[in-house]
Amino acid sequence: MTLTxxxxxxxxxRKGRTLFLLLTFILVVGITVALNSLAKGMQDDLQKSLAQYGANLVITPKSEHFTLSYGGLSVPGVNYELNHLDYDSVAKLNNNPELMLNGIAPKLIGSAAGTTDPYLIIGVDFTSELKMKPWWHIDGNLPGENEVIIGSGLARKENLVIGNTLELNYRSxxxxxxxxxxxxxxxxxxxTKFETARxxxxxxxxxxxELNTAxxxxxAALLTELLPGAKVSELSQLVQGSKESVDRFSNVSLITSILLGLIGALIVFVTMTGSINDRTTEIGIFRAIGFRRQHILSILIREAFFVSLCGGFFGYLLGGLAPAFLAPITFQKSMSFEFHPLIALTVISASVIIGVVSTLLPARRAIHLDPLEALSSI
Known part of the structure; x- marks a missing residue:
């Protein structure tokens, strides 16, 4: 018979004590994996929302403003030294991987004379714009050359429908x-398209x-250096509050995981200490029939290894499956089980390390028992 x-x-x-230790590892690892899986799932969902919500940075030409004041009373001033965003600005942004762009939507905005009132003209790349603004819904077709799309308010105001013509700067x-x-x-x-708007x-x-970046x-700091003649504004999105909540939950999950690890180590230590106290006679017999100290230590370490290994494995499965049931109830989000080999290896290894290290101190006490003193209790 081998030591294993x-x-x-x-x-x-010792089925009762073994089951207790096994459940301890399963719960500690399971809760840790579940909390961190929920936090990661919330971060991924938030990142997806950020990518789909719209722009979070806006770049406009930089200008200096001169304000007039008469007797302490300020009146509207004028802009001077108005810079321009050259057409190669978009290429500079697309070619810079440090910006981590999820979307880019340049615009050309101006005005044109109409039959009675001037019109606001907006030239866009419809593919990029619709990707960044999924709430835009267009009835009809996308415009081609010398074709336009009008807003619903303008259509009602001037009683315009698809198929009509619009006069802009004396052209239809x-x-x-x-x-x-x-x-x-x-x-x-x-x-309309850029060429027509131009x-x-x-x-x-x-x-x-407009930019959407991770x-x-x-x-924003990189853009200030990349485009010195531009003004970069960071928008406050509705999801910003959610981001802060997710960050707090991630921090709580990390702290909870550390505390659970310490609690698990303490439980293993106490349980193994009690087990060794109950096995004094058994250890004395082992020593009396020729078992060396390293043999006794190896047996105790292997017991802790097997229990912690099984507990870590089943705990990872429990923690991975739990978010699929908890996320719809707790966060109104759906999550599916995904096997991550690196995470599984990490938590199972951590479980084994906690089990073995927590056993070393009581095991060290066991191997230093005097065989005669242990046998005297028979």
Whole structure:
């Protein structure tokens, strides 16, 4: 019979204590994995929401403002030294991987004379714009050359429908679509392709560039250096409060995991100490029939190893499956079980280390027992 067989037989004989230790490891590892899986799932979901919500950075031409004051009373001033966003600005942004862009939507904004009132002209790349603004819904088709889309407010105001024409700077443009109401300035705008907007307004530079990036604060600092003639504004999104809550939950999960590890180590230590106290006679017999100290130590370590290994494995499975049931109830989000080999290896290894290290001190006491003193208790 090998030392491993002896260790396994000892675990089988003490089913109650073995089951208690096994459940301890399963619960400690399971709760740790579940909490961190929920935190990671919430972070991934938040990142996906950030990518789909819209722009979190806006780049506009930088200008200096001169304010007039008469007797302490300020009156509207004027802008001077107005810079421009050249067309190569978009290429600079796309070619910089440090910005971690999820989307980019440049705009060309100007005005054009109409039959009675001027119109707001907005030139966009519809593919990029619709990706960044999923709440935009267009009835009709996307515009081609010399074609436009109008906002719902403008359509109601002037009683325009798809198929009509709109006169802009004394030229007629076909209306091929109507944007559904958004509640913003888009409702009164005229949207078209860059080339058409450029020919209508005569503007030869970007009026605004909207960005969605994974790290807006870091990107804003990089953009200030990359585009010195531009003003970079970081937008406060509705999901910002959710981000702070997710960060707090992640920190709580980390602290809880550390505390659970310490509690698990204490439980193993106390349980193994009690087990060794109850096995004084058995250890004395082992020593009397020729077992050396390292043999006794090896048996005790192997017992802790097997229990902690099984507990870590089943704990990981429990912790991985738990978020699939808890997330819809707790966070109104759906999560599915995903096997991550690296995470599994990490938590199982941590479980084994906690089990073995917590056993070393009581095991050290066991191997220094005097065989005669142990046998005297028979």
């Amino acid at each position: 067989d002896i260790a396994i037989q000892n675990l089988r004989r 443009y076909s209306i091929v679509g109507v944007m559904q109401e958004t509640g913003g300035s888009e409702d009164n705008g005229v949207f 020919s209508i307004t005569g503007i030869d530079s970007w009026s605004m560039i 790290q807006p604060t870091k990107a």
